[in-house]
Amino acid sequence: MSDDGFGPPQRGGSSRPGASRDAPAGDDASRAPAGPTSPQGGPGEDAGDGFGPAQRGRAPRLPRPRRRARRERDRSARGGHRRRRRGPRPLRVAGAALLVLLLAVSALVATALLRMERVDVDGLSWIGPTQANVLVAGSDAREGFTEEQAQDVGAGQVEGERFDTLFVLAVDGTDVGVLALPRDLYVTLCDGTQGRINAATTRPGGRSCLVETVRDLTGLSLSHYVELDLAGFVDLVDAVGGVELTLDEPIRDERANADLPAGRQRLDGVDALSFVRVRGIDDDLGRIGRQQEFVQALARELASPSTLANPVRLTQAAWEGGAALTVNRAFGPLGAAQLGVASLGMREGMPTYLVPATPQTIGGAAVLVPQEQAAAELFAAFRDRSALDAEPGEEDLPGADP
Numbered sequence: 001m002s003d004d005g006f007g008p009p010q011r012g013g014s015s016r017p018g019a020s021r022d023a024p025a026g027d028d029a030s031r032a033p034a035g036p037t038s039p040q041g042g043p044g045e046d047a048g049d050g051f052g053p054a055q056r057g058r059a060p061r062l063p064r065p066r067r068r069a070r071r072e073r074d075r076s077a078r079g080g081h082r083r084r085r086r087g088p089r090p091l092r093v094a095g096a097a098l099l100v101l102l103l104a105v106s107a108l109v110a111t112a113l114l115r116m117e118r119v120d121v122d123g124l125s126w127i128g129p130t131q132a133n134v135l136v137a138g139s140d141a142r143e144g145f146t147e148e149q150a151q152d153v154g155a156g157q158v159e160g161e162r163f164d165t166l167f168v169l170a171v172d173g174t175d176v177g178v179l180a181l182p183r184d185l186y187v188t189l190c191d192g193t194q195g196r197i198n199a200a201t202t203r204p205g206g207r208s209c210l211v212e213t214v215r216d217l218t219g220l221s222l223s224h225y226v227e228l229d230l231a232g233f234v235d236l237v238d239a240v241g242g243v244e245l246t247l248d249e250p251i252r253d254e255r256a257n258a259d260l261p262a263g264r265q266r267l268d269g270v271d272a273l274s275f276v277r278v279r280g281i282d283d284d285l286g287r288i289g290r291q292q293e294f295v296q297a298l299a300r301e302l303a304s305p306s307t308l309a310n311p312v313r314l315t316q317a318a319w320e321g322g323a324a325l326t327v328n329r330a331f332g333p334l335g336a337a338q339l340g341v342a343s344l345g346m347r348e349g350m351p352t353y354l355v356p357a358t359p360q361t362i363g364g365a366a367v368l369v370p371q372e373q374a375a376a377e378l379f380a381a382f383r384d385r386s387a388l389d390a391e392p393g394e395e396d397l398p399g400a401d402p
Contacts, residue, residue, distance in 0.1 A: 115322025138165025186367035232324020234269030239320040299346035374398035
């Protein structure tokens with residue numbers, strides 16, 4: 001065997017030197033610990049280089065970093081803070097809930113808008129995102145009623161269309177006011193002739209003539225036109241589960257088929273229609289007062305938790321309410337939003353006014369002639385929105401709280 005410091009080749013690998021040939025013997029002996037000898041009596045693989053015998057068929061393994069050390073490095077890179085799992089933040093939950101609510105409301109508004117009948121109406125003009133003057137007309141048309149249903153509500157079967165209810169809903173943010181226009185108000189119509197205001201729809205242009213007549217009378221720019229028919233009115237009231245009213249005295253009117261006791265009660269669609277159509281117990285002015293009372297009660301019902309928190313009832317209200325309305329063709333989501341805000345104001349009460357007028361007989365017909373100076377003062381207060389500032393029941397303008 002050679003004395004050059006090499007032993008026999010290891011099986012599966014080549015022989016490797018244990019120490020440099022030029023190194024002093026004493027130094028080598030001092031560094032190398034005693035190790036096993038080979039079968040031939042020579043030294044085994046030199047342990048002084050830090051390696052054991054070569055592994056058969058593969059390179060030696062390097063030590064793997066410990067997982068804990070890696071976690072410590074990662075934590076140090078993040079600033080020394082350990083990231084913990086947390087539950088959902090309240091702000092995120094509220095934001096998600098608000099998003100769901102907005103989507104639901106948007107879907108209901110879209111449903112109602114799709115159900116509305118749209119007609120061409122000229123003479124309307126945009127006022128602003130938070131301001132609106134909505135001309136609301138209650139149609140007395142019997143369309144949608146069977147003969148039996150018409151008899152139930154005391155409407156009979158009459159050909160054609162008339163407007164028994166007419167008012168301007170003025171909106172300024174959440175402030176709301178109502179300017180009622182009696183159907184027998186004697187005014188100058190759009191074609192220059194004189195007549196009752198509800199006769200405007202019999203002139204060329206129909207609804208457009210009505211808009212022009214009201215605009216010329218009051219000096220108000222009108223932004224939207226909304227029309228409600230009798231059958232749709234009944235369906236809408238039933239969709240919200242009826243409307244609660246308190247009557248100081250019983251009401252009986254055979255022509256309106258109304259027989260309502262005094263006290264607190266919930267009116268279904270048929271009884272509600274009878275209530276707003278009653279005129280035999282007083283006059284047209286008394287009926288306007290009852291109609292305005294009912295509009296506020298209906299607004300409270302629509303904005304009540306029993307409706308808003310009930311998805312079925314809310315969906316039915318949007319479905320039936322949309323079908324009950326006829327609107328100008330440009331009426332869209334912003335107009336619907338304005339009416340929605342207005343309903344919030346109406347549920348808390350709102351100032352209501354009736355055009356000041358004097359009963360007269362003209363051409364054999366009983367009419368109401370506007371009192372020029374008092375009416376002008378009232379119209380000016382609606383134009384500058386001061387009429388909307390009054391608390392309900394404390395209005396000090398002409399024609400207040402009919």
